[in-house]
Amino acid sequence: MAAHPGGLTAAASAPAAPSAVSVRKLVRSFGTKSVLDGVDLDIAPGEFVALLGPSGCGKSTLLRALAGLDHEVRGGGVISVPDRVSVVFQDSRLLPWDTVLGNVTLGVREHDADARARKALAEVGLAGREKAWPHQLSGGEQQRLALARSLVREPQLLLADEPFGALDALTRIRMHGLLQDLVAAHRPAVLLVTHDVDEAIALADRIVVLDRGRIATVRPVPPAIRSSADAAGHESLRRDLLTALGVEAARTTEPAAVGR
Numbered sequence: 001m002a003a004h005p006g007g008l009t010a011a012a013s014a015p016a017a018p019s020a021v022s023v024r025k026l027v028r029s030f031g032t033k034s035v036l037d038g039v040d041l042d043i044a045p046g047e048f049v050a051l052l053g054p055s056g057c058g059k060s061t062l063l064r065a066l067a068g069l070d071h072e073v074r075g076g077g078v079i080s081v082p083d084r085v086s087v088v089f090q091d092s093r094l095l096p097w098d099t100v101l102g103n104v105t106l107g108v109r110e111h112d113a114d115a116r117a118r119k120a121l122a123e124v125g126l127a128g129r130e131k132a133w134p135h136q137l138s139g140g141e142q143q144r145l146a147l148a149r150s151l152v153r154e155p156q157l158l159l160a161d162e163p164f165g166a167l168d169a170l171t172r173i174r175m176h177g178l179l180q181d182l183v184a185a186h187r188p189a190v191l192l193v194t195h196d197v198d199e200a201i202a203l204a205d206r207i208v209v210l211d212r213g214r215i216a217t218v219r220p221v222p223p224a225i226r227s228s229a230d231a232a233g234h235e236s237l238r239r240d241l242l243t244a245l246g247v248e249a250a251r252t253t254e255p256a257a258v259g260r
Ligand SMILES: Nc1ncnc2c1ncn2[C@@H]1O[C@H](COP(=O)(O)OP(=O)(O)OP(=O)(O)O)[C@@H](O)[C@H]1O
Pocket: 030, 035, 053, 054, 055, 056, 057, 058, 059, 060, 061, 062, 259
């Protein structure tokens, strides 16, 4: 297969079943450094996939490719993604010179942008804060605002790159509940990049482990494991994932974040 001028190639046809995301043999290199080395990934409409992997394995590179932020990917035209894609990053990337409401309405072209934005703000628990400035919000509130901004466009695909990575443990747990509610209400397909094994199990339908630019492990998360109703299954999956991530079993009682 010939390398794309920008260092990216991809091949193979899309699957017969409809997917929100379809990636085939995705390759990305920066100069001589290979970062993604033949990634195949499908995400079904409404499916929640968590992408785990050690630091530097290519998670953000894959997410950027799906987000259309890597123009070499778009140029290749070999990845299928939906029309409406929203991205949430670890830093909320809010516009500091615009209000909370303005941050959500920005870029919404429909005539009822204001009403949509107010509804989205209410959904994330920020009703009444419309006239505040981003700097007047806590870190957790800023991520709520980032979620409202992403969901107001009713994305078919939500890409989230460690969206809760900078939050304290309690806020993080609250944000998990909020994200679950929002996903249940809006039903986008989701790709969540995270270092946190427990976060992945708590949220995802399926967990994909990336290792040195290749998909190393794919594990479904049955609802009983996700909710911890099946405690033994939960612990078994957790251990398997930590092993796949190269974390020794002796460390499994410690907080299960990797790659940091
Ligand atoms: N624009 C770029 N130019 C050169 N190298 C890059 C570029 N973007 C990413 N890389 C390299 O590609 C590799 C993978 O980066 P990436 O950010 O995708 O990893 P990651 O798995 O998301 O890591 P982390 O968990 O630490 O965020 C790294 O070695 C990084 O230095």
